[in-house]
Structures are given as structure tokens and as C-alpha cells.
Amino acid sequence: MPRATFRPHERMTHPADFQRAFERRRSASDELLVIYGVENDREHCRLGISVSRKKIRRASARNRTKRLLREAFRLGKDELPKGVDLVVVPRGPGLTFAHARRALPALAQAVARRLGARAARVSP
Numbered sequence: 001m002p003r004a005t006f007r008p009h010e011r012m013t014h015p016a017d018f019q020r021a022f023e024r025r026r027s028a029s030d031e032l033l034v035i036y037g038v039e040n041d042r043e044h045c046r047l048g049i050s051v052s053r054k055k056i057r058r059a060s061a062r063n064r065t066k067r068l069l070r071e072a073f074r075l076g077k078d079e080l081p082k083g084v085d086l087v088v089v090p091r092g093p094g095l096t097f098a099h100a101r102r103a104l105p106a107l108a109q110a111v112a113r114r115l116g117a118r119a120a121r122v123s124p
Contacts, residue, residue, distance in 0.1 A: 006074045012048030012085055021048065021087040028110035032095050033103055036087040037111035045080045045108070047073045048087040055092045065090050072100035079105035081112035 012018060024038040040046060049069050051062045069088050073080070080086070086108055 004074060004077070006047075006070055010044060010046050010073075010077075012046045012087065017046075017085060018048050018050065018087055021085055024115075026111055026114045028107040028114070029091075030103055030107065032091055032099055033107060034089045034091060035104075035107040035111050036089070037108070037115055038085050039115055040083055040085045043082055045077065045082060046085045048085065050087055050089045052089070056090065061093055065093075065095055068095060068097050068100050069104070072097065072104045076101060076105050080108045084108070084112050084115065086111065 012021075021036040021038040024036070026038070027034055027036045029035070047070070049066050051065055053062070056062045056065060069090075088104070
């Protein structure tokens with residue numbers, strides 16, 4: 001069983017990494033989330049979160065949204081494709097943990113399929 005922690009090497013921290021994902025223009029979405037993806041040539045998936053002040057006004061709501069997404073990623077790592085950087089963009093307030101937990105793996109797999117067969121491998 002893989003470790004259920006959100007390790008530093010699983011985080012996207014550099015603005016250039018986020019920009020690469022946005023410029024690659026491969027995405028999947030539902031009513032509350034948009035996920036952009038790009039290949040990362042690593043043996044694991046990385047998560048980046050971009051929450052707009054225009055869409056979610058209160059800082060406490062933005063921080064809660066980020067916590068929910070990080071926890072959904074942490075618990076669902078084994079269901080996510082390997083070798084992909086994922087940038088998650090919430091469309092507005094109202095995201096629940098149950099929705100994030102259900103939607104993150106499904107949307108990540110859809111992005112991986114759009115990126116090609118190499119990125120669609122699921123972690124063992």
C-alpha cells in the first residue's frame with residue numbers, strides 16, 4: 001500500500017510548471033472543476049491548485065477549497081495516472097469533499113487520455 005501523504009515531490013510549486021499545463025491546453029471539466037494536464041516525465045503524478053479571487057471571493061473559502069483538493073489528491077493517489085502534472089481550477093464556491101474525491105480521479109484519467117497513451121498509465 002502506498003503512503004497516504006502529500007509529499008513535497010508531488011506538489012507543483014514553480015509558476016513555469018503551471019504555465020506549461022495551461023499552454024498544453026489539454027483539459028477535462030465538470031460543473032465545479034477544470035483540470036489541465038501536461039506530461040511530466042516522472043514516475044508519479046503532481047498536483048497544482050489555482051484558485052481565482054474573482055471566482056471565490058473570501059480567503060477562508062479559497063483556503064478551504066485548496067485543503068479539500070489536497071486531501072482528495074492525497075487519498076486518491078493510487079487512482080491517478082502516473083507521469084502527469086495536474087492543475088486543478090475550481091469554477092466557483094460550492095465544492096464539497098465528496099465531489100472532489102469522486103471527480104478528481106475521473107477528470108485526471110480523462111486528461112491523461114487526451115495527452116496520449118504514455119500518460120494514461122495508472123499507478124500500481
